[in-house]
Amino acid sequence: MGQDGFTAQKRGTSTLPTSAAPNGGSRSSRSLLRGGGGNRQIHKTLNNIKITILCGLVTILVLRGTIGFGSLSSDNDLENQAIIEETNRILAEIRSDKDPDDPEENLDQTTINLNDTYSLGAKISNWDEERSLWLSRNQDFPNTINGKARILLVTGSPPSPCDNAIGDHYLLKSIKNKIDYCRIHGIEIVYNMAHLDKELAGYWAKLPLIRRLMLSHPEVEWIWWMDSDALFTDMVFELPLSKYKDHNMVIHGYPDLLFNQKSWIALNTGSFLFRNCQWSLDLLDEWAPMGPKGPVREEAGKILTANLKGRPAFEADDQSALIYLLITKTEWMNKVFVENSFFLHGYWAGLVDRYEEMMEKYHPGLGDERWPFVTHFVGCKPCGSYGDYPVQRCLSSMERAFNFADNQVLKLYGFRHRGLLSPKIKRIRNETVTPLEYVDQFDIRHSSAQVTTN
Amino acid sequence: MGQDGFTAQKRGTSTLPTSAAPNGGSRSSRSLLRGGGGNRQIHKTLNNIKITILCGLVTILVLRGTIGFGSLSSDNDLENQAIIEETNRILAEIRSDKDPDDPEENLDQTTINLNDTYSLGAKISNWDEERSLWLSRNQDFPNTINGKARILLVTGSPPSPCDNAIGDHYLLKSIKNKIDYCRIHGIEIVYNMAHLDKELAGYWAKLPLIRRLMLSHPEVEWIWWMDSDALFTDMVFELPLSKYKDHNMVIHGYPDLLFNQKSWIALNTGSFLFRNCQWSLDLLDEWAPMGPKGPVREEAGKILTANLKGRPAFEADDQSALIYLLITKTEWMNKVFVENSFFLHGYWAGLVDRYEEMMEKYHPGLGDERWPFVTHFVGCKPCGSYGDYPVQRCLSSMERAFNFADNQVLKLYGFRHRGLLSPKIKRIRNETVTPLEYVDQFDIRHSSAQVTTN
Numbered sequence: 001m002g003q004d005g006f007t008a009q010k011r012g013t014s015t016l017p018t019s020a021a022p023n024g025g026s027r028s029s030r031s032l033l034r035g036g037g038g039n040r041q042i043h044k045t046l047n048n049i050k051i052t053i054l055c056g057l058v059t060i061l062v063l064r065g066t067i068g069f070g071s072l073s074s075d076n077d078l079e080n081q082a083i084i085e086e087t088n089r090i091l092a093e094i095r096s097d098k099d100p101d102d103p104e105e106n107l108d109q110t111t112i113n114l115n116d117t118y119s120l121g122a123k124i125s126n127w128d129e130e131r132s133l134w135l136s137r138n139q140d141f142p143n144t145i146n147g148k149a150r151i152l153l154v155t156g157s158p159p160s161p162c163d164n165a166i167g168d169h170y171l172l173k174s175i176k177n178k179i180d181y182c183r184i185h186g187i188e189i190v191y192n193m194a195h196l197d198k199e200l201a202g203y204w205a206k207l208p209l210i211r212r213l214m215l216s217h218p219e220v221e222w223i224w225w226m227d228s229d230a231l232f233t234d235m236v237f238e239l240p241l242s243k244y245k246d247h248n249m250v251i252h253g254y255p256d257l258l259f260n261q262k263s264w265i266a267l268n269t270g271s272f273l274f275r276n277c278q279w280s281l282d283l284l285d286e287w288a289p290m291g292p293k294g295p296v297r298e299e300a301g302k303i304l305t306a307n308l309k310g311r312p313a314f315e316a317d318d319q320s321a322l323i324y325l326l327i328t329k330t331e332w333m334n335k336v337f338v339e340n341s342f343f344l345h346g347y348w349a350g351l352v353d354r355y356e357e358m359m360e361k362y363h364p365g366l367g368d369e370r371w372p373f374v375t376h377f378v379g380c381k382p383c384g385s386y387g388d389y390p391v392q393r394c395l396s397s398m399e400r401a402f403n404f405a406d407n408q409v410l411k412l413y414g415f416r417h418r419g420l421l422s423p424k425i426k427r428i429r430n431e432t433v434t435p436l437e438y439v440d441q442f443d444i445r446h447s448s449a450q451v452t453t454n
Numbered sequence: 455m456g457q458d459g460f461t462a463q464k465r466g467t468s469t470l471p472t473s474a475a476p477n478g479g480s481r482s483s484r485s486l487l488r489g490g491g492g493n494r495q496i497h498k499t500l501n502n503i504k505i506t507i508l509c510g511l512v513t514i515l516v517l518r519g520t521i522g523f524g525s526l527s528s529d530n531d532l533e534n535q536a537i538i539e540e541t542n543r544i545l546a547e548i549r550s551d552k553d554p555d556d557p558e559e560n561l562d563q564t565t566i567n568l569n570d571t572y573s574l575g576a577k578i579s580n581w582d583e584e585r586s587l588w589l590s591r592n593q594d595f596p597n598t599i600n601g602k603a604r605i606l607l608v609t610g611s612p613p614s615p616c617d618n619a620i621g622d623h624y625l626l627k628s629i630k631n632k633i634d635y636c637r638i639h640g641i642e643i644v645y646n647m648a649h650l651d652k653e654l655a656g657y658w659a660k661l662p663l664i665r666r667l668m669l670s671h672p673e674v675e676w677i678w679w680m681d682s683d684a685l686f687t688d689m690v691f692e693l694p695l696s697k698y699k700d701h702n703m704v705i706h707g708y709p710d711l712l713f714n715q716k717s718w719i720a721l722n723t724g725s726f727l728f729r730n731c732q733w734s735l736d737l738l739d740e741w742a743p744m745g746p747k748g749p750v751r752e753e754a755g756k757i758l759t760a761n762l763k764g765r766p767a768f769e770a771d772d773q774s775a776l777i778y779l780l781i782t783k784t785e786w787m788n789k790v791f792v793e794n795s796f797f798l799h800g801y802w803a804g805l806v807d808r809y810e811e812m813m814e815k816y817h818p819g820l821g822d823e824r825w826p827f828v829t830h831f832v833g834c835k836p837c838g839s840y841g842d843y844p845v846q847r848c849l850s851s852m853e854r855a856f857n858f859a860d861n862q863v864l865k866l867y868g869f870r871h872r873g874l875l876s877p878k879i880k881r882i883r884n885e886t887v888t889p890l891e892y893v894d895q896f897d898i899r900h901s902s903a904q905v906t907t908n
Binding site for chain 2: 121122123124125130131134138140141146157158159160161162165166168169171172173175176179180183188189190191193194195196212213215216217218406410412413414415423424425431432433434435436438439443445446
C-alpha cells in the first residue's frame with residue numbers, strides 16, 4: 001500500500017518513468033532535451049493537427065450528445081456525456097498550450113537533473129499515531145463538530161487577475177456560493193491563491209496544498225477539494241459520511257469506466273475528499289510523480305494516452321494520473337469509494353437547462369439528477385482565454401446555477417430571484433412581527449429534511 | 455428610546471422631514487418635484503461648481519496631509535486625515551452622480567406619495583423576549599461558541615460585474631481575506647449580493663440587510679457589517695467584547711469630532727457592530743428614514759450638510775445620517791461605544807506605506823497604529839469608474855495590505871510572500887517530519903498571544 005515512486009522501464013512499455021530513473025529512462029528523456037527547440041516546433045504543429053481532429057470529433061459527439069441527452073440511466077449516454085466533458089476540458093488546455101497557472105520562470109531545460117527524486121515533502125510515516133496523540137492532547141480542537149466529522153473545504157484560484165474580466169466576477173460568485181453552503185453545514189473554507197510548489201502548478205497544485213493542509217490542521221478529519229468552477233446547487237444535501245467510515249478517499253466516477261474501459265474520464269478530480277490520515281499522505285506521494293512540469297509531465301502524458309481509453313495526447317493531468325494509478329495498483333482501491341449515487345461532481349451541460357423542471361417537480365436534499373448536489377462547469381474556463389463552449393452559453397448557465405442555489409439560501413430571508421437569469425430578487429412572503437416562526441421552518445440547519453447521518 | 459420616524463417642520467429648520475409629512479413639509483417637496491427638469495439641470499451645474507471647489511480644497515489638504523503625516527497622536531493630523539478621507543469618498547460619489555448600486559428603474563417622480571411612511575419592515579417590539587425564549591428552546595443553536603459570543607460578519611457587493619475589471623479581482627481577494635480571518639476566529643460570514651430593498655440601495659443597503667439577518671439568525675449575538683473595501687490586516691487581534699457588555703453598538707470614531715465639532719466624518723460606518731436586540735432594531739428604524747432614494751434622500755442631504763461640519767452638498771449618506779441622529783438624539787449614546795483604541799476601521803493612506811516598518815518593529819495582535827486591525831480603502835473604489843486616488847496607488851496599496859495579511863495566514867503553512875507586492879511565495883522554514891510542532895507554535899488559534907477576553 002505504501003509504495004514510494006515507481007520503477008523505470010525502457011520507453012514503450014506501460015509502466016511509469018521515475019524521476020529517480022536508471023539510465024534507460026533518462027536517456028530517452030535527455031535525447032528529447034537535446035532536440036529542444038526543433039522538437040518544440042514539431043510538438044506545436046502536432047498539437048494543431050490534433051486540435052483539428054479533436055474539434056471534428058467533439059462536433060460529432062456534441063451533436064450525438066444533444067440529440068441523445070435525457071435520463072442518465074443509459075450507460076451509453078453516460079459515457080458520451082463523460083467523453084464530451086473531458087475532451088472539451090482537455091481541448092481547452094491544449095489550445096492554451098500551457099497550464100493556466102504556469103509559473104513565469106521557464107525551466108532551464110539543459111540543467112534539469114532527471115536523477116532528482118521528486119517529492120511532495122519530507123516522508124512522514126507515523127501520521128496516524130501522531131495525529132491521534134495530538135487530538136487527545138488538544139480537546140479544544142476535536143475532529144468532530146456537533147457530532148459530525150470536521151470537514152475543511154479547499155478551493156482556490158491564481159493570484160493574478162483573470163485573462164477574461166468576467167472570470168473574476170464568476171470566481172467571486174463561486175466563492176460566495178461555497179461560503180453559503182459551508183456556513184449552513186458548519187464546514188470551514190480555505191481559499192488558496194498561492195503556488196506552494198512551482199513544479200506542481202496548474203491542476204496539479206491541489207496535491208501539495210492538500211498535503212500541507214492535512215499536516216497543518218490535524219483537527220480536520222476530511223479535506224474536500226473543490227474546483228473554482230464547481231457550484232453547490234443543493235444547499236440541503238449533506239455528504240453521507242457514514243458510508244465512508246471504512247474509506248479514505250471519496251471521488252465521483254463510474255467503476256465500469258474505470259476498470260473495464262480504463263477510460264481517462266472514469267473519475268473526476270474536480271470535487272473529492274481525502275481523510276486526514278497516513279494512507280492519504282501515501283497516496284499523494286504515489287500520485288505526485290507524474291506532475292512536475294516539463295519533461296517528466298510530458299513523458300508521463302504519453303504513458304497515460306497510451307493506456308487510457310479516449311485520452312488525447314497532452315501532458316499528464318492529475319485526473320488521468322490518478323485513474324492510471326488506481327487501475328495499475330489496484331491495492332489502493334479498497335479504501336477508495338467511487339461515488340455516483342449523488343452528484344459529488346455534476347457535469348453542467350445536462351443539468352442547467354432542467355432547473356425549472358427540478359423546482360417544479362422535486363426539492364432540495366436529493367443531491368442527484370433530480371436536484372444535483374454540485375454543478376461543475378467543466379470546460380467553461382471563464383477565467384481563461386479559451387473555453388470550449390460558447391462564452392455566452394457558459395456565463396448564462398453559471399448565472400442560472402448560481403441563482404438556483406441562491407434561491408435556496410434566500411428562502412430563509414423571505415426572498416427569491418425573479419428568474420434564474422435575474423440578479424433582482426422579490427419577496428416570497430410578507431413581513432411579519434413573528435419572524436422566529438420562519439426561522440424554525442426555513443433555516444436549513446433546523447430542517448428535518450436534512451440528511452445528517454455520519 | 456423607541457421613537458419611530460420624525461416630525462416634519464417647514465423647510466429651513468434643522469429638524470428632519472418625515473415621509474409621513476403634514477402639508478408643510480410635503481408642499482416644499484412637491485414644489486421641488488414640479489420644478490423637476492429645470493431643477494435637475496441647476497442641480498447638476500451646482501454640482502460641477504462644487505466639484506471644482508472641492509478639488510481645489512482636496513489638493514490643498516492632500517498636500518498638507520502628505521507633508522504632515524507621521525504619528526497619529528496629533529489631533530490636527532487626525533482631523534485632517536479624516537477630512538481628506540471622507541471628502542474623497544464623497545467626491546467620488548458626486549462625480550458618479552449616482553449610487554454605484556442604484557437599481558435600474560428610474561423612480562417615477564410624479565407618482566411618489568410623500569405621505570407614505572417609509573419603514574424597514576413590520577414593527578417588532580418584543581424582540582429581546584422572543585429571542586431569549588427561542589434560545590432557551592434551541593440549545594443546539596447557542597449564542598456563544600467556545601465561550602465566545604457568536605458573531606456574524608456581513609459584507610457584500612452588487613450582483614453585476616464591476617465597471618472596472620480589476621474591481622472583481624479585488625473583491626475576490628477581499629473576501630478571501632475575510633474568510634481567513636473568520637476561519638481563524640470562528641466567525642460566520644454572509645456575503646450579500648442582493649438588493650433587499652430597492653429604495654435603500656447603495657450605502658444604505660446595509661440597513662435592511664442587517665435587520666433581516668438579525669431576525670433570521672437569533673443565534674447570532676453580534677452582527678458585524680464590514681465594507682468590501684476593508685481588509686483585515688491583523689490576523690491575531692480579536693474584538694475585546696467584554697468592553698462592550700453594556701453596549702449595543704460598536705463603531706470607530708472620535709467623540710470630540712462627534713459632539714464638539716459635529717463633523718460629518720466623526721464615525722465610520724464601514725466597519726461596525728450591532729448587538730442582536732430590540733435596541734438595535736429601534737435604532738435601525740430611527741436611522742433609515744433619510745435613506746429612501748429620490749427626493750427624501752436629497753432633502754435629507756441638505757439638512758445634513760447644513761448641520762455637519764465639513765460636509766459637502768449631496769444626498770444623504772448613511773454615515774452622516776447616523777452622526778446627525780446621534781448628536782441630535784443623544785439619548786441613544788449610552789449604548790453606543792465609540793471605539794478608537796484600535797483600528798476597527800483604519801484609513802489606508804496613513805498605514806500602507808508602513809507595513810515593512812511594522813513587520814520590523816512590532817507583531818500581530820496589537821490592532822492599532824502599530825499593527826492595524828483593519829485597513830480600509832476609503833475612496834479607492836476599484837469596482838467603480840471613479841475613485842478619488844490614482845488607480846495604481848490604490849491597487850498597489852491594496853495588494854500590499856492583502857499580502858501583509860496573507861503572510862500572517864501563510865506562516866502556519868511555512869510560507870510568506872516574496873515581497874508585499876509579490877503574488878509569489880517562498881518557504882520560511884524547512885520541511886519537517888514532525889509538523890505538529892509547528893501547528894502548536896504557529897496556529898493562531900493556539901497562540902497565547904491571542905486576546906481572548908469576552
